[in-house]
Amino acid sequence: MNTRHFPFWPAGQSRHLTVPQTSLFYNIEVSATRYPDKPCILFYDTPITYAGFRDEAERIAGYLQKTCNVQRGDRVLLFMQNSPQFVLAYYGILRADAVVVPVNPMNRIDELRHYVGDTGARVAIVAQDLLQHIAPLQGQGLEHLLVATYSDYLKQPTDLQVPDFVAAPREVPAAPGITAWNDMLAGGLRPGPMLAGPDDLCVMPYTSGTTGHPKGCMHTHGNVMFSLVASMQWFNANQDAVSLSVLPFFHVTGMQGSMNGPLYYGSTIVILPRWDRDAAAQSIQRYRVTSAQVISTMAVDLLSNPRLGEFDLSSLRGIRGGGAAMPEAVARKMQVELGITYTEGYGMSETIAATHINPVMRPKLQCLGIPIYDVDARVVDPHSLQEAANGEVGEIVVHAPHVMKGYWNNPQATEESFIEIEGKRFLRTGDLAKIDEDGYFFMVDRLKRMINASGFKVWPAEVEAMLYQHPAIREACIIAARDAKRGETVKAVVVLQEAQRGKVSEQDIIDWARQHMAAYKVPRIVQFVDAIPKSPSGKLQWRELQEREQRMEQKGDDHAVQ
The missing domain is CATH 3.30.300.30 (ANL, C-terminal domain)
Incomplete structure (x- = not known):
């Protein structure tokens, strides 16, 4: 196990992480009890309090259980852009003891057919503007479509630029098996006692499917809890933080760092359905956003904005991200223009977000960071699987508490993705990297x-x-x-x-x-x-x-x- 990074471990942080042995929904119970009247979500100037959030999530769960007959462990598709309804549906599914299957909103019917067939899902919660792409699958496995209209949560006047697809009025067709979101909530149904615990499946994100069909990554409540607590603790998060949540929630980086993590602490998330550099800067100024999670292309766009100097962004304490290395020139420009150091991390769908993050007080540019709590990460020769010598390029393999249990319905792919080293089960990432003299990991490229x-x-x-x-x-x-x-x-x-x-x-x-x-x-x-x-x-x-x-x-x- 690589220990060269230990001298650079964040001050005051333990190397082991003790994680709550509870379900993810319990985080909402705690935050709603502690901070009932505090904004959980801000959406174009419309707030949703923690108490209101818990109430609506429970009504969603009640409808899923009592009308849609969703049982413990059933998979439910979640097909929409970032929005209050995405977050509410996510936690409503969990409260119903079911498994969230987040779906890329750019997918179309042939891709969606694979999700429905592979997961066996009978229920999908879908945005109004995407309904046309999934409605033809009713009767082909899907029985119930619960349809959300984004504009239902534009309850306060705003001068922020609202995209047309968000402002569109409610137009949900009256058809068997199709239920409007508001009608679902109006039923006032309540779920039975929550049964799911840390070992139950929680969420099943699908890989990008660059070869063959996408594969579902099986994550338990325990997996997801470890990942979100680790990320938040690493960055010294607290209940008074305000996060700009613009990375897609269907993707594990945005799901954990911009949604699940902040809600665990009881902080506030400011949701943008799509990246818009002016709206992002306005939101940071208006809501005194303290942290933002972006990828390099968003950072490039933000810093290229000729209007950047018009906004007060002084509340920002940090910007972090991953997915692709931040160009050094862009990171340095961010430091000069905003006085902020960009902190990179590394993870994948199979690890439900980060396994590596740069120490906040000692980050390196264009660097994946160091293995976080309880993570054993190594670089091996991709052919012999022998550990590579210091400084040599090899494939990253990871043993960690938040590595997936395997691929849904695909034991062969699961077997091919894991190797054993010294009696431990390691995930093959397919990413090529090298480790420097300080134990920091640097991406070289994707394998091949x-x-x-x-x-x-x-x-x-x-x-x-x-x-x-x-x-x-x-x-x-x-x-x-x-x-x-x-x-x-x-x-x-x-x-x-x-x-x-x-x-x-x-x-x-x-x-x-x-x-x-x-x-x-x-x-x-x-x-x-x-x-x-x-x-x-x-x-x-x-x-x-x-x-x-x-x-x-x-x-x-x-x-x-x-």
């Missing part, structure tokens, strides 16, 4: 995302990080392009800062790169685009660009990613 240029191994994430230092570059993604001489060569797909468009050429970027990185890493091809595709959680979709490039190469066209 590597460019072989004339025998030189080029790790795209490293080149991307260097390109972000160019003042004209807003976003960059590195992919492999075919090269008759080198086999593969480095291609950069670049979005320029708006003010630099037409002033900087592709050759200018190449010439700059030659001055700042080893020759074999320099992009031989640069292509300017208006936007780079992103996942709903904000990650750059390098695979999509790579696949497009390969398709065009097969047709005989050169470098046709558009």
